[in-house]
Amino acid sequence: MKSGRFIGVMSGTSLDGVDVVLAAIDETMVAQQASLTWPIPVHLKKGILNICQGQPLTLSQLGQLDTQLGRLFAQAVNALLAQQRLQPRDIVAIGCHGQTVWHEPTGEAPHTLQIGDNNHIVAHTGITVVGDFRRRDIALGGQGAPLVPAFHHALLGHPTEKRMVLINGGLANISLLFRGPAEPGYGAGA
Structure with a gap:
């Protein structure tokens, strides 16, 4: 893995804001350097909640929300860059999984849907997005x-102690940290 500064972008099911973090990462450590929470406009929050609640919408409306959220993510990243007096060239990459609007991980055709077009983040920040x-x-x-158990294991795992990490956001997630490889995480709530 390439060492350097990375930015993570997250908006959870609570829709309380877009969280952006700047971290220095190398083979042995992760160090948070700065963070901010960027507000989500009411109209965008309402549109996202409507999708999550199964309200009907057109493909055009879905595409518009996808674009608007991608642009909002880019605004949040640019605000953090300005706050820290950094340039896009100072950042290795941005990690952004988008905003989950539908999640059905079991059944004949397991699937999940996120919005927040990463192409708009790249276009408006000049930084590679993963x-x-x-x-x-x-x-x-x-x-x-949840996606964080491997990260929790690397950051908080202990050679002899059993540990648990609880993230209590819009949905609760649990990571169990035992000896050996990272265990899967679990989500609870709806």
Whole structure:
């Protein structure tokens, strides 16, 4: 893995804002350097909630929300860059899985849908974006969520102690940290 500064972008099911974090990462450590929460406009929040609640919408409306959220993510990243007096060339990559609007990881055709077009993040920041993590996890037989157990294991794992990490957001997620490889994580709530 390339060492350097990375930016993570997250908007969870609570829709309380877009969280953006700047981290220095190398083979042995992850160090948070800065963060901010960027507000989600009411009209965008309402549109996302409507999708999540199964309200009908046209493909055009879905595409518009996808674009608007991608642009909002880019605004949040650019605000963090300005706050820290950084240039796009100072960042290795942005990680952004988008906003989950539908998640059905079991059944005959497991699937998940995120919006927040990463192409708009690239276009408006000039930084490479890595994304679509959840669909990849489902394609490989996982649940698509939570995605953080391997990170928790690397950051907080202990050679002899058993540990648990609880993330209590819009949905609760649990990572169990035992000896050996990272265990799968679990989500609870709806």
